[in-house]
Amino acid sequence: MLPNLSVEDLIEQIKSNKVSPEEVTNHFVKKTALIDPKIKSCISTAFVKGKDGILNGIPFMVKDNMEVIGTKTTCASKILENYVSPYTATAVQKLLDAGGTVIAKTNMDEFAMGASTEYSSFFTTKNPWDLQRVPGGSSGGSASAVASGMVPFALGSDTGGSIRQPASFCGIVGYKPTYGLVSRYGLVAFASSLDQIGPLTKNVRDAGLIGNILIGKDPKDSTTVEKQIDLLKNIENSIEGFKMAIPKEFTKGLSDAVKNVLFDAIDNFKKMGVKVDEVSIPSLKYAVAVYYIIAPAEASSNLSRYDGIRYGLSIDGESVDDIYTKTKDEGFGREVKRRIMLGTFTLSATYYDAYFDKAQKVRSKIVDELKQIFNSYDAIIGPTTPGVAFKIGQLSSPLEYYLQDIYTIPANLAGSPAVSLPMGSINGLPIGLQIMSKRFEDEKVLRIGRNYEMIRGKFPLPEVVA
Secondary structure (H helix, E strand, C coil): CCCCCCHHHHHHHHHCCCCCHHHHHHHHHHHHHHHHHHHCCEEEEEEEECCCCCCCCCEEEEECCECCCCCECCCCCHHHCCCECCCCCHHHHHHHHCCCEEEEEECCCHHHCCCCCCCCCCCCCCECCECCECCCCCCHHHHHHHHCCCCCEEEEECCCCCCHHHHHHHCCEEEECCCCCECCCCECCCCCCCCCEEEEECCHHHHHHHHHHHECCECCECCCCCCCCCCCCCCCCCCCCCEEEEEHHHHCCCCHHHHHHHHHHHHHHHHCCCEEEEECCHHHHHHHHHHHHHHHHHHHHHHHHCCCCCCCCCCCCCCHHHHHHHHHHHHCCHHHHHHHHHHHHHHCCCCHHHHHHHHHHHHHHHHHHHHHHHHHCCEEEEECCCCCCCECCCCCCHHHHHHHHCCCHHHHHHCCCEEEEEEEEECCEEEEEEEECCCCCHHHHHHHHHHHHHHHCCCCCCCCCC
């Protein structure tokens, strides 16, 4: 009845009375019931109906680190396994106010710390293109749900690439807005100076449509700004005469297979009258190291609230310190413990200057170098990930996981907008093209993405047999 329709298509179908809002919602609820046992995208099902609005009847899923009143918000962690949200995140509420309906909370790496959903405390989500492979992370549940057709769009959060990397692995669009455009109120904090909420969709126009609903200043989040941005207004205007930069640091060490797909993408841009230059941004080689000092440091502070006293898991002990120790030991998974320990170490008085302070200075240098590039170029482009989705259990060391974010981290450090959209496939598996620009040029990022999408043609979705 509704074969892989986009959000815009569904809105049009409802407006023209070809299908009712209730029929649309029921279609996707039934589809989720059929497909999810195979993909395992959802931690829990829910049904929170929105008001009348543009999204009336259109269901969506929410990454399980965002509060939705009356639903469990677990962050895929045992420490919050039975925590029920007492309120709703601003981003989710905006979609409900626009008529959307929440039908599930999606799986993720615990507290958004991971790149595969293998670090979920409950189960690993599977990639709908190949059930032996990961969907990416940490928003892997949201990405796989959209790619497999369970919902037309879903919400994710992006701290170092957690929307864009799974979008690349699953062959869909993932949009990380400029830091400060979308409220983080109700998003369980990982690294507060890096976190951002954004949509995962089937195409770039849908990313713009949902982005327009999400964007806006929120008195409950002091980092939000008031900006008048319409992501759809000029989204299909020509990009002839635009200039794009590809950092040498993004192509060094790439496999021939990924290079070939990237060069095809560059050829498509040139056909549209776009100039593409190779540039050097020397500080990018420090981006991963900087991120894995700053993010764990902020996480160690944010996660200190899970003490077994106020809410969440609580393990009895002989003293308050004993309760703290036992609760955190049993409640947190291995990767979360690793990052808390790393963050606590770098924030300690002995090592603060040597690590955290120095990382902040290098972050500023990365931001300055990116600004210089954006003074001469409309956008920076490159692959979203170093390769296609890897097999479940394939990566053995933390470093291998951390390097999955090598191309996505710079946008978080700079607070820049970035989008990943399919640029091709390798051995039948999708790989994404990342487009990044200066802060608040979200409209330009999506415009470039939409133009590329139009010249490349519609990208297929995986055939998931229920």
